[in-house]
Amino acid sequence: MxxxxxxxxxxxxxxxxxxxxxxxxxxxxxxxxxxxxxxxxxxxxxxxxxxxxxxxxxxxxxxxxxxxxxxxxxxxxxxxxxxxxxxxxxxxxxxxxxxxxxxxxxxxxxxxxxxxxxxxxxxxxxxxxxxxxxxxxxxQADFLIKPGIFNNTIPGYSIRAKGKSKDGKILYDLMIYDHKSSNTANNVLLAKEGYIYNSPDNNTMILKLKDGVRYEDSRARNAKVYNTRQQFTRFHFEETEQKFDMSAFQMKRTDENLFKSHHMMLNLKQLKHYTDSNALQMDSLRNTVFRETQSYYYFFSDYYKPKDSTIALSAPAPVAKSFIEIIPSDKRNTAVNNALNQVRYIKDVLNIKANEDGFYRDKDIRYRIEFQRKFTLAxxxxxxxxxxxxxxxxxxxxxxxxxxxxxxxxxxxxxxxxTVSEKSAKEGNIDAFWGMWMAIFxxxxxxxxxxxxxxTDSALFDIEQYRLKAEKIITRIKAKLGIKKRNTIQHPPSKSLHDDYTLSS
Structure with a gap:
């Protein structure tokens, strides 16, 4: 080299x-x-x-x-x-x-x-x-207590603390409302101090409370009438523990197999396989439309049979102005209602199939776009x-x-x-091939x-060259304008012999 x-x-x-x-x-x-x-x-x-x-x-x-x-x-x-x-x-x-x-x-x-x-x-x-x-x-966001504000992130509890330590482990003047059993807070807990720590598996938060009181209202859940003799309990404690389920705050890893069929998670071989499978589903869906609606396309031949069977077959049939006039008047309402019901059914079937077909068509477009993307990057x-x-x-x-x-x-x-061409391809306005290769072409x-x-050593971005060319063009334009001005100058008219003779007379 x-x-x-x-x-x-x-x-x-x-x-x-x-x-x-x-x-x-x-x-x-x-x-x-x-x-x-x-x-x-x-x-x-x-x-x-x-x-x-x-x-x-x-x-x-x-x-x-x-x-x-x-x-x-x-x-x-x-x-x-x-x-x-x-x-x-x-x-x-x-x-x-x-x-x-x-x-x-x-x-x-x-x-x-x-x-x-x-x-x-x-x-x-x-x-x-x-x-x-x-x-x-x-x-979910981590459990965080702000002084003077109720925290409702833990389901079934509302917690407020007037103050907390610098490290956030100790809370002062706690108030805890327990409304898991009903919408109203029947149980209230007050404590002067609380210490927060987690269990070894981090699924439970333990709040160790000191010097407090707990109020419990043992009213029946379905009681609609206030009872003056209902039980009201009050507990005083020097130290107790309140446990909260924190499993909802832990990040759980989802099974990756749930995302494997997404078009961005497939290689060329898998994209081709999924594209063929999707095409078979689209063909099967479109073939079922005719089979499901075929039995509802028929003429009401029973409604326009002649009432009198003795009428000669050679008698000319009256000319009807519309199709509804062919049906006898006593059967027209039934025929119209049956026709409307059939039209509604056919319309509903077509709408359902159209939505399903649109879903498969969008999947087909995205598979084809992702297939072309593998090549356009290189x-x-x-x-x-x-x-x-x-x-x-x-x-x-x-x-x-x-x-x-x-x-x-x-x-x-x-x-x-x-980006614009890919968006047009996703919307189905252009083919996926042209949508992904448009910028390259x-x-x-x-x-x-x-x-x-x-x-060829062209000075394509030389500003001085363009300035000189612009000056030459301006000079030529000025020169042409100067020639035209000289050609359009008007000379004073010369006196004729008749005017000289008149003046001398």
Missing amino acids: KKIHLLILKSFIRPFIVTFFIVMFVLLMLFLFKYIDDLIGKGFEWYVILELLAYQSAVQISMAMPLSMLLSSIMTFGNLGESYELVAIKAAGISLRKAMMPLFVLVGLFSGGAFLFSDYILPVVNLKMGALLYDVRIK VSCLLLFCIGAPLGAIIRKGGLGLPVVVAIIFFLIYHIIS VLSPLAIFLAYKAA
Whole structure:
């Protein structure tokens, strides 16, 4: 391998690693901002948050890889162009295409790895990520006492403390309402001090109370009339324990098999299998529609038989203005009611089948979209590199200034086109293939155009060149306007011989 190839590879790998981790950090921060309400105040262990971020990092590779590929390629060739190293390479008789050949091989390996990752690793990561995120979101917030405010998070209890210690373990001037048996608080407990600690299995919270009193109203639950002789109990205690069931506050891991049939948790082979199975269900559903409604499509032949069977068959039948006139007047109401009932039944059957068919059709669309997504991730890395490399060679600016701005603009164009087309495909407006490949087909001519301009040393983004061309155009316009003004100047009329003769007379 030539030294030029090693130089270009080293110049590309360093910015790629840096930009990849920067983009990954930004995407993880966006994820945390999105689910911050589901994470704060629930008492998760540090390894649960770390596991969630690890899964999310793997999921975000599908967006971080193309963006870092575009950004690093622009920065690499921008730095080479700014330091005139590309000029030296071309002066040595090596074309830009030959100099970029090792990078094409490296990016091809990255794209192949991205395809294998999206087919084998990403479905497993999506499965574990989806199950963990579901458990995180449904977990209740931790039991937290704020001084002077009733806490109702524990089912069946309302707890208030006027104060608490700095570590939150000791509560002062406690008031506990027990309304598990009914909506009203029949049992009230007051204590001057309480100490909180958990059981060894963390499923029970124990509140050790000191110097308090407990009031119990033993009224019958279904008593509708107030009884003056009902029993009212009061207990004084120096120390007692109140236990609360905290199993609802513990995070329980859901079985991952419940999420395995989701389209994001399937690889290519499984997607093809589920697509075929879904197609068979759609065909079976559509075939049952005709069978269920066939018996309700018939003519009311019994309603328009002639009353008098002795009428000659050769007698001409009266011409009816509408179908209802064919039916005898004494049977018209029955016929109309029967027809309306049949129409309602057919309509209900069609509505039910249409909803079921729409469900299977949406599943089919999502399976096909996910099938195409496995390939578009790899191709998008190649496409954005083919846009970024010649773009950096043209603008000839390195660093994190102009290259970052240009890279973000082109990535936003790609992302907007792909998002809009994918949404249209999910809604069934376009085919899933065109919805997932639309951005690649639209930007491929741009990549070819930029590669041609970079190979021909075109100053496509040279502002000075455009300024000189604009000045030339303005000068030409001014010159043309000046010629027209000279041609339109009016000269004073010359005197005729008749006017001279009149003046002399």
